[in-house]
Amino acid sequence: MxxxxxxxxxxxxxxxxxxxxxxxxxxxxxxxxxxxxxxxxxxxxxxxxxxxxxxxxxIGFLHTGIEKNMEAKTFQKAEVMTDRLDYMNTMGNNLAYVMAVEKLIDLDVPPRAQALRVILVELQRIASHLVLLGTWGLDLAAMSMFLYCFREREQILDIFELVSGQRMMTTYIRPGGVWRDVPVEFEKAVRDFIKIFPKRIDEYEKLLTKNPLFVDRMVGIGHLSKEMALSYGVTGSNLRASGVNWDLRKARPYMGYEQYDFDVPVLTEGDTYARYLVRIEEFRQSLRIIEQALDKLPMGPVRSDNRKFVPPPRSEIGVSMEALIHHFKLWTEGFHAPNASIYSAVESPRGELGVLIAGDGGPKPRRVHMRTPSFDNLAVVPELVKGHLVADLVAILASIDIVLGDIDR
Amino acid sequence: MEKSLEPIVKVLQEKFGATFEEFRGEVQCMVKPEHIIEALTILRDAHHFELLSMLSAIDYFPQTSPRFHVIYQLNSLEKNLTLQLRVPVEGESPKLPTSTGVFKTGLWREREIFDMFGIEFEGHPDPRRILNPDELEGHPLRRDFPLGYEEPQFSFNYEEIDLGKPYAKE
Known part of the structure; x- marks a missing residue:
C-alpha cells in the first residue's frame, strides 16, 4: 500500500x-x-x-472509474453507469448515452418515445435547477428556500417513480425508445405539476429575486466574460448568462425539440445574479415545452421494433421462437456496433453533455467518454474568484452549478 | 457533409495534408501532431470555431501505429458547425504540444488525458494528475490496464493467491 x-x-x-x-x-x-x-x-x-x-x-475524491467500467460491459448494460454520473440529471444522462448508441448503430426511435423523453428530461431539468436554487439559498443563508424547492422536487421524483419504479437511478430511457409505456396516472401527475408550478416560481422570486440580502451578495460578483467562457469551454446557463445565445436544443435539435415553441433566455451581465435570473426563466421555458409535448403526445409504440437491437416484449417471448432467440441473444451477448466512433451531445441542465463512443465491432464499447459540463465549468472558477472575498467564493461556486459526480466520473 | 463545412475542410487538406472521414454525417479530420496547434489557431481565428467543447482520447491497443487518437471537437456558434480534429500519436509514452495557448479548455482536459492515457502535453503550465492520486502507477484508461477485479480463490490456486493477500504473515 x-x-x-x-x-x-x-x-x-x-x-x-x-x-x-x-x-x-x-x-x-x-x-x-x-x-x-x-x-x-x-x-x-x-x-x-x-x-x-x-x-x-x-478534484477526484468521487472518481469511480465509470468510463473504464463501461468498457467492460455491453452497450445495454453500460447504461446503468450513466445514472451515477450526474445524480441530479439521471434522465438527461440516460438520454445523452442512449442517443450516442442509437447514432452509432443507426437506430430509429418512435415518435411517442421521443415525446416522452422530452417530457421527462425537461422535468429533470426543473428538478436539477430546484436543487441548485435550494442549495444556493442555503449557501447565502436563505434557509426556507431549500425546503420549498425540495417540496416541488419531490413531486417530480414521484413522477419518475411512477414511470420507472425508481426515484433517482431511473435507467428509463433505453436504446430504441423507453423501457415501457407510461401508466395512465402519468398525464394527471404531470398536469398537476404544470398547474401548480408557475405559482411556485413566483413564490421563489418573491423570496429571492428582489431580496436585498440575496441581491447584494450577487450583483457584480464573479464576472465571467463571453471570451473567457468560450475559451474555457463553459456551456449551458453559465454561458447564456454571459451573453452567448447557445442552446443545443435550439441550435441542433434532437428528439423533436424543433416542434416545440420555447425561448432561450440570454443575459449579458455575466455575473452571479445573471446566472440566477437565467435559471429562473429556464423553469418557465421548460414548463412550456412539457405542456406542448404532453398536449400532442402521439399514440403508438414506445420502443423500436428492430429486433436486432431492441429486445422483444415479454408477451412475444411465450409465443414466438424468434422472439425468444432475440431475447436470449440480446441479454447474453448484446448487439454489435460498428468499428467507428461518434460524438453526440445534448443540453443538460449544466451545459453540453456530450458522449464520445467508439465501438470495436463487438458487443462492448472500446471507449466511452462522457464530456461532462461541470468539469469545464469548474475549471473557470479560479479565474472568477480572484480578488473576491471568501464569502463571495461560496456564492460564485453555487452559481456555477457543479455536481461532483459529474466532474469526477 | 454540410455545404458550409466543405471550404474549411479543403483549407485543412491543402495546408496540412489532412485526410478526412465521414461517418453518420460527422466529419473527422486527421491532422499530424506537428500541425495541430496551427490548425486550431486557424480554425479559431479565421473560421469562427470559438468553442472547443470536447478534448479526449481513444486507445486503439493492440494497434501500435497509431496507438492513440487525441480528439478535438470544435464548434462554431455563429455558423452552427461542428468539426472533429483527430491527432494520431504513437508509442508507449507519446508527446503532443499543448493547446492551452489557443483554448483554455486544455488546462484541465489535457491533465485528464495525461492522467488517464499517459499522453504528455509539452508546455502545459500545470502538468499534474487530476482525478487519480499522484501515487498511482500506470494510466487507467489504457486498454492494457487491468480493470482490477479480484481473482476468485479456488482449491487449485489457493496458495498462489494467498501469497498476494495483504494481511500480516507469521
Missing amino acids: TQLQPANVEQYKHLISERALTGETMLLNMGPQHPSTHGVLRLVLELDGEIVVNCIPD
Whole structure:
C-alpha cells in the first residue's frame, strides 16, 4: 500500500504567488468536507486577509472509474453507469448515452418515445435547477428556500417513480425508445405539476429575486466574460448568462425539440445574479415545452421494433421462437456496433453533455467518454474568484452549478 | 457533409495534408501532431470555431501505429458547425504540444488525458494528475490496464493467491 502524502507547498509552487512562500499570504484548505462545496470538492485557497489571491481546485475524491467500467460491459448494460454520473440529471444522462448508441448503430426511435423523453428530461431539468436554487439559498443563508424547492422536487421524483419504479437511478430511457409505456396516472401527475408550478416560481422570486440580502451578495460578483467562457469551454446557463445565445436544443435539435415553441433566455451581465435570473426563466421555458409535448403526445409504440437491437416484449417471448432467440441473444451477448466512433451531445441542465463512443465491432464499447459540463465549468472558477472575498467564493461556486459526480466520473 | 463545412475542410487538406472521414454525417479530420496547434489557431481565428467543447482520447491497443487518437471537437456558434480534429500519436509514452495557448479548455482536459492515457502535453503550465492520486502507477484508461477485479480463490490456486493477500504473515 502506498501512503497518501500530506499536501505540501512544493506541489503547488507554480500555482501560488511568491508571497505565499514568504508567509505573507496564507494557504487555506477548504473542503473536501464542506457544505458549500456541493459535494467533495477541495479548494486550496491563497488568502490575503479575506481576499482570495489564488484558488486551486483539487478534484477526484468521487472518481469511480465509470468510463473504464463501461468498457467492460455491453452497450445495454453500460447504461446503468450513466445514472451515477450526474445524480441530479439521471434522465438527461440516460438520454445523452442512449442517443450516442442509437447514432452509432443507426437506430430509429418512435415518435411517442421521443415525446416522452422530452417530457421527462425537461422535468429533470426543473428538478436539477430546484436543487441548485435550494442549495444556493442555503449557501447565502436563505434557509426556507431549500425546503420549498425540495417540496416541488419531490413531486417530480414521484413522477419518475411512477414511470420507472425508481426515484433517482431511473435507467428509463433505453436504446430504441423507453423501457415501457407510461401508466395512465402519468398525464394527471404531470398536469398537476404544470398547474401548480408557475405559482411556485413566483413564490421563489418573491423570496429571492428582489431580496436585498440575496441581491447584494450577487450583483457584480464573479464576472465571467463571453471570451473567457468560450475559451474555457463553459456551456449551458453559465454561458447564456454571459451573453452567448447557445442552446443545443435550439441550435441542433434532437428528439423533436424543433416542434416545440420555447425561448432561450440570454443575459449579458455575466455575473452571479445573471446566472440566477437565467435559471429562473429556464423553469418557465421548460414548463412550456412539457405542456406542448404532453398536449400532442402521439399514440403508438414506445420502443423500436428492430429486433436486432431492441429486445422483444415479454408477451412475444411465450409465443414466438424468434422472439425468444432475440431475447436470449440480446441479454447474453448484446448487439454489435460498428468499428467507428461518434460524438453526440445534448443540453443538460449544466451545459453540453456530450458522449464520445467508439465501438470495436463487438458487443462492448472500446471507449466511452462522457464530456461532462461541470468539469469545464469548474475549471473557470479560479479565474472568477480572484480578488473576491471568501464569502463571495461560496456564492460564485453555487452559481456555477457543479455536481461532483459529474466532474469526477 | 454540410455545404458550409466543405471550404474549411479543403483549407485543412491543402495546408496540412489532412485526410478526412465521414461517418453518420460527422466529419473527422486527421491532422499530424506537428500541425495541430496551427490548425486550431486557424480554425479559431479565421473560421469562427470559438468553442472547443470536447478534448479526449481513444486507445486503439493492440494497434501500435497509431496507438492513440487525441480528439478535438470544435464548434462554431455563429455558423452552427461542428468539426472533429483527430491527432494520431504513437508509442508507449507519446508527446503532443499543448493547446492551452489557443483554448483554455486544455488546462484541465489535457491533465485528464495525461492522467488517464499517459499522453504528455509539452508546455502545459500545470502538468499534474487530476482525478487519480499522484501515487498511482500506470494510466487507467489504457486498454492494457487491468480493470482490477479480484481473482476468485479456488482449491487449485489457493496458495498462489494467498501469497498476494495483504494481511500480516507469521
